[in-house]
Amino acid sequence: MLAALRCVIYRDLLLAVRRSSDVLTVLLFFVIVVSLFPLGVGPDPALLRTIAPGVIWVAALLASMLALNRMFASDHADGTLEQMLLGATPLGMTVAAKILAHWLISGLPLVLISPVLALQFDFPREFLWTLTLSLAFGTPVLSLIGAIGAALTLGLRGAGALLSLLVLPLYVPVLIIGAGAADAAVSGLGGQAQLLLLGALLVFAGAFAPWAAAVALRISTE
Amino acid sequence: MGKIAGTSSLQAVDLHCVRGERKLFGALNFTLRSGELLRIAGANGSGKTSLLRIACGLLEPTRGEVRWGGKDIRRLQEEFWRQLVYVGHANSIKDDLTATENLHVACTLAGVPRQAAQIGEALRRLGLAGCENLPARVLSQGQRRRVALARLALSKGAPLWILDEPFAALDAAAVEHVQDLIAEQLSRGAAVILTTHLEARITAAAALRIDLEAT
Numbered sequence: 001m002l003a004a005l006r007c008v009i010y011r012d013l014l015l016a017v018r019r020s021s022d023v024l025t026v027l028l029f030f031v032i033v034v035s036l037f038p039l040g041v042g043p044d045p046a047l048l049r050t051i052a053p054g055v056i057w058v059a060a061l062l063a064s065m066l067a068l069n070r071m072f073a074s075d076h077a078d079g080t081l082e083q084m085l086l087g088a089t090p091l092g093m094t095v096a097a098k099i100l101a102h103w104l105i106s107g108l109p110l111v112l113i114s115p116v117l118a119l120q121f122d123f124p125r126e127f128l129w130t131l132t133l134s135l136a137f138g139t140p141v142l143s144l145i146g147a148i149g150a151a152l153t154l155g156l157r158g159a160g161a162l163l164s165l166l167v168l169p170l171y172v173p174v175l176i177i178g179a180g181a182a183d184a185a186v187s188g189l190g191g192q193a194q195l196l197l198l199g200a201l202l203v204f205a206g207a208f209a210p211w212a213a214a215v216a217l218r219i220s221t222e
Numbered sequence: 223m224g225k226i227a228g229t230s231s232l233q234a235v236d237l238h239c240v241r242g243e244r245k246l247f248g249a250l251n252f253t254l255r256s257g258e259l260l261r262i263a264g265a266n267g268s269g270k271t272s273l274l275r276i277a278c279g280l281l282e283p284t285r286g287e288v289r290w291g292g293k294d295i296r297r298l299q300e301e302f303w304r305q306l307v308y309v310g311h312a313n314s315i316k317d318d319l320t321a322t323e324n325l326h327v328a329c330t331l332a333g334v335p336r337q338a339a340q341i342g343e344a345l346r347r348l349g350l351a352g353c354e355n356l357p358a359r360v361l362s363q364g365q366r367r368r369v370a371l372a373r374l375a376l377s378k379g380a381p382l383w384i385l386d387e388p389f390a391a392l393d394a395a396a397v398e399h400v401q402d403l404i405a406e407q408l409s410r411g412a413a414v415i416l417t418t419h420l421e422a423r424i425t426a427a428a429a430l431r432i433d434l435e436a437t
Contacts, residue, residue: 007330011319018318079312080327086278088304088333222281 004089005097012101022070027109030063034117045122052121053131053182060110060135061142061171067106068146068163071098072154072217085221095217096210099140099147107139127182130191134181137198138174144202144209145170151216174201225411229256229381230291230305232277232413238285239272246272247434250286256381257408259426260415264434270417271311273434274386277415278308290382304333307377308384313370317359321345321369324358328373336376344375348399367391374403383407385416 016023037055038048075081084094114135115128123131149167153159181194237250246269254260262270275281277288279295279302288295295302315324322341329336336344345354348368358366371388383404389397401424404414408426 003335004330004333007327007335011316011323011327014323015316015318077312078316079310079314080316082280082308082310082312083314083328083331085280086303086306086308087331088300089331090300094331 001089001093004087005093008084008094008097009101009104012098013104016101016105022067023105023109026063026067026106027113029066030059030110031113031117033059033062035120038120048121049123049186052118052123053134053179053186055121056114056117056131057135057138057175057179060114060139061175063110064106064139064142064146065164065167065171067102068143068150068167069160071102071147071150073150073159076154076221081217081221085218091214091217092211095147095151095214096206099143099210099213102147103140103143107143111135111139123182124186127185127191130185130195131182133195134178134191134198137195137202138178141174141198141201141205142171144205145174147213148209148216151213152220154217154220156220174198177201226256226379226381229411229413231255232382232415233289233292234277234286235289236286237273237276237283237288239269239276239281240284241269241272250432252430252432254413254415254430255428256411256413257426258413258428258430259404259408259424260413260430260432262415262417262432262434264417268434270434271386273432274308274310274384274415274417278306278384279303280308305380306382306384307332307373307380308386309370309373309388310386313366315358315366315369318357320355320357321350321361321372322354324369325372325376329376332373332377332380334377334379340376341372344372345369347375347403348372349396364391364393364396368396371396371400371403374400374407378407378410381412383412383414383416385414387417387419389418389420 034056041047072081085091087094111132115132118128118131146167149163152166153163156162177194177197181191184194185191232254234250234252238248239246262273264270272281276283290298290302314328322338325341326336342354348371350365350368353361353365358369367390374383388400392400405425408414
């Protein structure tokens with residue numbers, strides 16, 4: 001079974017390398033959205049410092065939305081999804097592997113580049129790790145929740161718009177807690193509470209979301 | 223040529239299928255035993271693919287159930303799927319992967335990892351020598367179908383094959399190869415279900431035929 005999961009992750013990463021433009025689109029979108037804010041709101045350092053966590057979090061959330069459509073759509077179109085549904089591995093595990101691969105491709109690059117973008121906002125350096133850590137815990141939760149939405153809307157007309165309507169409300173708690181972590185750290189309260197909450201969300205979503213997505217996939221491929 | 227151990231029979235009990243408003247078929251019963259070939263015939267839109275998808279467990283029948291070795295396949299899940307090879311309408315091939323990589327992934331997902339040498343052998347058998355390391359994107363429609371069917375040559379231990387229009391897009395030589403593969407598999411004791419428009423010449427101990435009429 002582990003061989004099958006490794007194989008799914010390896011396959012998705014290999015596909016991402018061969019179609020690197022898809023990966024770069026998400027990353028570029030994130031960088032551009034975040035970089036537009038200082039241009040739009042003006043060069044007031046105090047203001048920029050205040051809005052930095054919120055802006056970076058909202059941009060990360062939108063960027064991960066952008067990548068969601070692709071999670072199952074191409075596998076559905078060429079029939080490889082059917083083979084996963086009929087695989088020897090429990091579907092929930094296969095889906096978990098796909099979500100992990102999806103996060104490595106579309107979430108991890110955002111986490112890694114976020115400290116650099118935060119510097120544009122003159123974000124205090126000693127709190128950069130809180131911001132990065134909050135994204136490192138938060139973006140996998142976004143991928144996990146998004147997978148359920150992507151599986152439910154698979155093969156529908158207007159899936160993109162429906163997916164946003166379905167998934168964005170569920171993203172709100174993650175956004176509030178995630179952006180709150182860096183805010184709390186800056187204001188001297190320490191961001192540990194929020195980071196622990198995000199960690200709890202990650203564990204919870206990691207345990208349940210793949211199975212929910214698996215059930216949704218069975219329904220939407222009928 | 224060794225026999226497959228632990229074969230069971232596939233049994234359809236009172237299957238009904240309604241898609242949208244249309245009733246495709248109703249009260250369908252059959253039993254497919256080890257070594258038997260079932261050919262499903264019928265006009266376009268008569269529900270051949272739906273029947274195959276129900277037999278795989280991809281589609282829920284409106285009523286009735288499919289049993290493998292006497293147990294409902296919805297209960298068996300992975301236990302049933304481990305023994306099944308399904309080649310659907312879609313070739314299940316990723317354009318950006320090579321033929322070898324595609325087969326490697328397909329076999330690993332099915333729980334029977336294969337070495338590159340075995341995969342190369344299967345591709346050669348289907349007349350794809352020299353295409354092993356080409357991305358599937360540059361292959362023709364017929365060649366892609368051959369790659370999808372090369373899985374059969376790698377799944378000799380599976381007691382049940384379900385093939386949806388396996389001969390579509392294939393040339394005469396490839397049809398011949400695939401028919402041989404199926405006949406070999408039947409002689410090994412596996413059961414095979416297929417839909418085809420061609421009058422397939424496959425030697426089988428027992429051949430069943432179901433006609434779904436378009437309504």
